[in-house]
Amino acid sequence: MFERLEDGHHGLSIVRGTTPDGGRFTVHEQGAHITEWTPAGEEPVLFTSAYARYEPRVAIRGGIPICFPWFANGRKDNKSPAHGFARLATWQLLEGRENNGVTTLQWRLDPTMIPRLDGIDPDRNRFVLTCTQTFGTDLQVSLRIHNTDEVPLVVEEALHTYLRVGDVRQATVLGLAGTEILSRRTGTWDTQIGPVTFAEEVDQIHWVSSGVTELHDPALGRRIIQTATNSSNTVVWNPWAENAAELGDLGDDEWTEFVCVETANVRNKAIHLNPGQAHELDLTIAVAPL
Numbered sequence: 001m002f003e004r005l006e007d008g009h010h011g012l013s014i015v016r017g018t019t020p021d022g023g024r025f026t027v028h029e030q031g032a033h034i035t036e037w038t039p040a041g042e043e044p045v046l047f048t049s050a051y052a053r054y055e056p057r058v059a060i061r062g063g064i065p066i067c068f069p070w071f072a073n074g075r076k077d078n079k080s081p082a083h084g085f086a087r088l089a090t091w092q093l094l095e096g097r098e099n100n101g102v103t104t105l106q107w108r109l110d111p112t113m114i115p116r117l118d119g120i121d122p123d124r125n126r127f128v129l130t131c132t133q134t135f136g137t138d139l140q141v142s143l144r145i146h147n148t149d150e151v152p153l154v155v156e157e158a159l160h161t162y163l164r165v166g167d168v169r170q171a172t173v174l175g176l177a178g179t180e181i182l183s184r185r186t187g188t189w190d191t192q193i194g195p196v197t198f199a200e201e202v203d204q205i206h207w208v209s210s211g212v213t214e215l216h217d218p219a220l221g222r223r224i225i226q227t228a229t230n231s232s233n234t235v236v237w238n239p240w241a242e243n244a245a246e247l248g249d250l251g252d253d254e255w256t257e258f259v260c261v262e263t264a265n266v267r268n269k270a271i272h273l274n275p276g277q278a279h280e281l282d283l284t285i286a287v288a289p290l
């Protein structure tokens with residue numbers, strides 16, 4: 001069961017629903033942004049800040065922001081807003097349906113739907129972005145970009161998943177050993193040895209070949225398994241205490257409660273599409289006991 005609530009949450013429109021087994025989800029139309037997913041019998045899987053701002057054209061801290069058509073400030077570090085405009089735009093709900101205990105929502109965005117885009121991205125191409133979200137015992141998210149222009153299109157993208165943990169200091173991310181890493185803090189390259197652990201700020205882009213990561217969370221006694229298809233990068237981020245204190249939309253202690261493990265195609269792995277071509281990025285999130 002789901003319902004669309006116009007101005008349903010601090011003046012923003014949302015789709016909110018439950019699955020027959022008792023799972024819950026919320027999606028904000030701004031950004032087609034999943035802000036809650038709680039499968040039946042589980043703690044919430046996604047972290048959303050208690051201090052998140054819910055205002056038109058302001059990014060929501062938590063959940064799954066969709067970063068598009070650039071990541072951070074873009075490949076040349078000269079774009080704003082950070083992480084592109086898709087997370088600030090109001091998407092159109094194309095369809096919602098329920099089938100065999102799962103709910104599927106399909107969203108659409110094209111550049112004509114974004115106010116004042118000329119000031120943000122004067123060089124944009126025409127494209128259609130579709131996001132399909134399926135809520136059941138797993139969560140599936142597909143992001144499809146279709147180049148509807150007559151010239152090639154190059155875009156970066158990320159599903160910037162904020163995963164909720166009991167205590168980041170005990171958490172580890174497996175599945176990235178041996179990958180090349182670019183530190184966004186220092187700009188240096190390295191190779192990941194063993195699992196990613198957290199003892200200070202972590203902000204790094206991995207170049208991956210396998211699409212499977214596992215976040216181990218001893219404090220909540222669970223694993224969050226993410227399986228990605230057509231993704232060449234995984235970004236791992238936790239701001240740690242000092243940086244968190246500078247983020248007005250994050251509580252001073254909330255940095256302990258999440259790890260971002262982001263499914264992405266960025267930098268030299270940006271998506272190149274000829275006219276008429278399409279690309280689909282797929283992610284499945286599942287939870288299991290540790």
Ligand SMILES: O=P(O)(O)OC[C@H]1O[C@@H](O)[C@H](O)[C@@H](O)[C@@H]1O
Nearest residue numbers: 059082083160184203204235237
């Ligand atoms: O504050 P924002 O724009 O949502 O970005 C949050 C973080 O997103 C991560 O993906 C970046 O690697 C970090 O550098 C950044 O700080």
